[in-house]
Amino acid sequence: MKAVLMKDFGGAEVLDFEETDDPIPAAGQVLVDIHRATVNPADWKVREGRRRDAVKAAFPHILGRDFSGVVAELGDGVSGLSVGDAVFGVTDTGQEGCYAERLAIRADLCGRKPDAMSHAEAAALALTGLTAMISIEEYLGLKKGETILIQGGAGGVGNFAVQFARHMGAHVVTTASGRNHDYLKSLGADEVIDYNETDFTEAVSDVDAVYDLIGGEVQVRSYGVLKSGGRLAWNAPPPAGAEVGRDDIEVLHPNVARDGKYMRRIAELYSDGAIRPPEIREMPLSEIRAAHELSATGHVRGKIVLVVR
Numbered sequence: 001m002k003a004v005l006m007k008d009f010g011g012a013e014v015l016d017f018e019e020t021d022d023p024i025p026a027a028g029q030v031l032v033d034i035h036r037a038t039v040n041p042a043d044w045k046v047r048e049g050r051r052r053d054a055v056k057a058a059f060p061h062i063l064g065r066d067f068s069g070v071v072a073e074l075g076d077g078v079s080g081l082s083v084g085d086a087v088f089g090v091t092d093t094g095q096e097g098c099y100a101e102r103l104a105i106r107a108d109l110c111g112r113k114p115d116a117m118s119h120a121e122a123a124a125l126a127l128t129g130l131t132a133m134i135s136i137e138e139y140l141g142l143k144k145g146e147t148i149l150i151q152g153g154a155g156g157v158g159n160f161a162v163q164f165a166r167h168m169g170a171h172v173v174t175t176a177s178g179r180n181h182d183y184l185k186s187l188g189a190d191e192v193i194d195y196n197e198t199d200f201t202e203a204v205s206d207v208d209a210v211y212d213l214i215g216g217e218v219q220v221r222s223y224g225v226l227k228s229g230g231r232l233a234w235n236a237p238p239p240a241g242a243e244v245g246r247d248d249i250e251v252l253h254p255n256v257a258r259d260g261k262y263m264r265r266i267a268e269l270y271s272d273g274a275i276r277p278p279e280i281r282e283m284p285l286s287e288i289r290a291a292h293e294l295s296a297t298g299h300v301r302g303k304i305v306l307v308v309r
């Protein structure tokens with residue numbers, strides 16, 4: 001098969017689109033012919049060597065955490081899926097391998113792709129949806145009528161988060177540069193703050209929940225806009241050694257566990273019209289270096305989706 005092989009830690013030049021061996025599905029796994037994969041910021045962070053504790057990369061390593069494709073082969077003991085089924089999903093924690101024409105993955109991590117959902121849409125909603133649902137529902141425990149501030153609404157996770165929080169009945173405030181305001185309002189944001197023009201700490205206060213997708217000083221400053229008893233969940237870290245400085249709020253770092261049940265939920269939300277796909281920019285898998293450089297700008301609206309076949 002063709003795949004993107006990461007030969008070392010480093011810049012985008014360590015990625016080469018080459019021929020390599022097909023994976024072989026173990027017991028409980030399926031072999032998937034991948035149609036679309038996506039670029040997540042974690043990919044270039046792993047490439048740069050910043051995640052050595054989380055991903056044990058033996059070179060050559062194949063990056064990529066989410067995909068949509070078609071089951072090509074069943075490993076021993078797999079039931080409930082058949083060859084030819086269209087599926088999408090997220091690789092197990094610490095595992096990668098979606099920048100490739102084929103992937104061997106535990107069958108129970110896959111969800112069936114609805115017919116109406118394209119492979120590009122399914123891949124774009126997989127890790128983003130999983131992350132946003134776990135963070136907002138399970139960690140923040142967001143309730144109807146509460147106000148949530150979502151830092152970074154225009155990105156891959158953010159656009160799902162805005163729609164999901166709105167679907168849960170929350171009042172949704174989010175931050176983005178001015179060019180993304182109409183987009184975010186179309187996804188259901190009640191208020192959008194242009195972080196280049198307005199200091200968000202002057203625009204909002206006493207919110208019930210903050211979902212932080214930006215991290216750093218943005219997170220530290222977000223502690224102050226929570227009401228007493230408020231909760232903040234983050235997927236992008238605060239600065240090293242940062243102090244919360246308040247004992248009346250909760251700061252949570254969600255463990256984004258993998259499970260096919262979340263893919264089934266994404267499919268339902270999509271089919272019910274509660275979640276629509278993000279803006280998608282498709283790039284061929286062979287142009288992975290350019291795709292990484294684009295993602296690393298930190299200003300992609302929606303998702304970069306890799307066309308595999």
Ligand SMILES: NC(=O)c1ccc[n+]([C@@H]2O[C@H](COP(=O)([O-])OP(=O)(O)OC[C@H]3O[C@@H](n4cnc5c(N)ncnc54)[C@H](OP(=O)(O)O)[C@@H]3O)[C@@H](O)[C@H]2O)c1
Nearest residue numbers: 041131152154155156157176177213235236256298299300
């Ligand atoms: N399992 C996990 O824990 C997990 C899973 C997924 C993601 N993450 C992490 O979560 C973070 C977000 O991921 P993502 O995929 O959503 O990233 P992304 O798609 O690359 O986010 C890009 C978006 O961030 C916005 N942005 C940049 N600076 C901003 C600022 N100062 N304030 C508000 N918005 C800003 C940009 O909008 P503008 O152009 O308008 O600035 C852009 O649309 C990353 O750090 C990622 O590594 C963690």
